[in-house]
Amino acid sequence: MLLRAAVAVVRGVxxxxxxxxxxxxxxxxxxxxxxxxxxxxxxxxxRLPQSVRYVGVDRWALYSIADCELHAFVxxxxxxxxQRLYWVQFEGYLxxxxxxxxxxxxxxxxxxxxxxxxxDAWARSRDTAIDPGSDREHIEALIxxxxxxxxxxxxxxRFVHLLDDSxxxxxxxxxxxxxxxxxxxxAELREEGKExxxxxxxxxxxxxxxxxxxxxx
Numbered sequence: 001m002l003l004r005a006a007v008a009v010v011r012g013v014x015x016x017x018x019x020x021x022x023x024x025x026x027x028x029x030x031x032x033x034x035x036x037x038x039x040x041x042x043x044x045x046x047r048l049p050q051s052v053r054y055v056g057v058d059r060w061a062l063y064s065i066a067d068c069e070l071h072a073f074v075x076x077x078x079x080x081x082x083q084r085l086y087w088v089q090f091e092g093y094l095x096x097x098x099x100x101x102x103x104x105x106x107x108x109x110x111x112x113x114x115x116x117x118x119x120d121a122w123a124r125s126r127d128t129a130i131d132p133g134s135d136r137e138h139i140e141a142l143i144x145x146x147x148x149x150x151x152x153x154x155x156x157x158r159f160v161h162l163l164d165d166s167x168x169x170x171x172x173x174x175x176x177x178x179x180x181x182x183x184x185x186x187a188e189l190r191e192e193g194k195e196x197x198x199x200x201x202x203x204x205x206x207x208x209x210x211x212x213x214x215x216x217x
Contacts, residue, residue: 027057027069029090036071036088041169042161044113047215048086051075056142063133065097070135072142080148085156085176086214087139092169101167104160110207113216115171117159121203123179123186125153153179153186157207159214175210 029038031054036046055072062068073086093100108119130137143150156176163169179186182202188195189202 025059025067027059027071029057029069029071031057031071034073038090041090041092042115042163042171044115044171045217046088046173047217048073049075049213052086055146055148058138058142060138061094062091062135064094065100066091066093068135068138070138070142072139074143074148076148082143082148082150083178083181085143085154085174087172087174087176089135089172089174090170091172092163102160102162102170103167104162108207110159110211112159112211112214115161115216117161117173119157119159119207121155121157121206123153123155123189123199125186126150151178151180155179155182155186155189155202155206157203157210159210173210173214175206175213177206177209 028040029036031037033054034048034050034052036048038044038046052073052075055074057069057071059067059069069090071088073088074082075084076082104118106118106120110117110119130140140150154176156174159173159175161171163171179189182189184195184198184202185193187193189199190196
C-alpha cells in the first residue's frame, strides 16, 4: 500500500495478467495452500494459519507508478462472511518514477523472520469510500468475486518491511479482524469516536495476534 505524501498457477485460482511498462506480466510469487513462496524481493516463504482460504492474486501498475502484486486470504464462516483477512503485497516503484520513495515513519516496529517491519493499525467501516484504482479496491474486488462478504467494520494492523535503504520496494502484510470481536464498532474506535481511548490496547492485542499468525521463513 502506498502511503502517498508523495506463469504462476495457483490451485483453483485464475491468474490476472497486467501491462507494466508495455510488457504483459503475471504474478511472480507462488501459493501452495497457506504458504506464499517468493523467490525474490524478498526471497522468503510466508506461512499463514492452515484455516485460511486463498481468495486470489492480482498484479497491476498501482496508480501507474508502482508494480504491485497482491495476494488475499480469508477466514470466513459457513455463509462466507469474512472474519479475518490476510493481505500480502509485494510492491516497488517503477523505473519511470526514479524520485519516489516510501515514507513510512511509524514509531512502532516488529521483527518477523529476522526482518524489521513498521507497524500501524486502524479501524475501518465497510461504507468508507474506496479510492478508485487503489489496492483496497483491488483486494475487495477479489473478495467479492469469490462470493465472500466483508463485515460492517474491520480493524487492521499493517506490517511493512522496506527492502533496502532506497525505500523504493516493500513487503506489506495486513492482518484484519471483524471489529465486532472487540465489542465495538469501527466508528466508536476511530480518533473521533466515543471509545477511542480503548483503541491503543485493542490495537496492541491485534498486532500481537497478527505476529503470531504470520510466520516468515
